[in-house]
Amino acid sequence: MLISFSEASMLPYIRAGIRQARGEDVRGERVKRQTIRGRGQRAEKLLACDPVGHTIPYSLDLWWKSRTPEREHLGGIDCSLVRVWPIEIWHSFIEYTDGSTSECIRINGPRGWRDGDAVLFWSPGDAAGAFAAEAYADGFDSPEAFRDYFVPNRGDRFDAVLFKW
Structure with a gap:
């Protein structure tokens, strides 16, 4: 599942959060390991997957400006680490x-x-x-x-x- 980011000030935190989720040492860097998104039909489907454990059956593909020429794949997060x-x-x-x-x-x-x-x-x-x-x-x-x-x-x-x- 694709999640795209575009707030420039948060990019280093997102990168550190991806590295931390992979088990890398981020040595006190500020990390962002969460994001808030609008609740539409897709979100409702995700929330219905596991209303008790809050898991989803999809890994996250995190992108920087996914719909622009500057797009960059930041990394993937295994579904075992994702909660909603x-x-x-x-x-x-x-x-x-x-x-x-x-x-x-x-x-x-x-x-x-x-x-x-x-x-x-x-x-x-x-x-x-x-x-x-x-x-x-x-x-x-x-x-x-x-x-x-x-x-x-x-x-x-x-x-x-x-x-x-």
């Missing part, structure tokens, strides 16, 4: 009794083999925590950058599938 989860990313707000509001970004859905909480919350000004760690794992430098990419406006919702390898 359904998630939703929301940009909402909390309304307080005094009528004031606070921005709230949340990720609903499990995100890994050891996740205890199925929901992560973050509001601007919050200390770095699990939400920031999730944004960083996906290649973003901050929760704000993650928000701006997936759900830039209040009321936005992004139904997605999370691939991890």
Whole structure:
């Protein structure tokens, strides 16, 4: 199954993640071993393959700009290393009794083999925590950058599938 990337700042992290998945020593390099994609018909078919173990019967072929002249095959990931989860990313707000509001970004859905909480919350000004760690794992430098990419406006919702390898 082909997955293509095009965010230049993330390319070194993707390369390191592929090497790490193959068992190579990445010596503290930042790695990206997950990606979030829109949830359409193909994603629904993948999620239905194994709703308990979250496996898929396909290896991943990771590409750089697959539909352009600059395309490059970055590497393959064996299906035994690949897991998928359904998630939703929301940009909402909390309304307080005094009528004031606070921005709230949340990720609903499990995100890994050891996740205890199925929901992560973050509001601007919050200390770095699990939400920031999730944004960083996906290649973003901050929760704000993650928000701006997936759900830039209040009321936005992004139904997605999370691939991890």
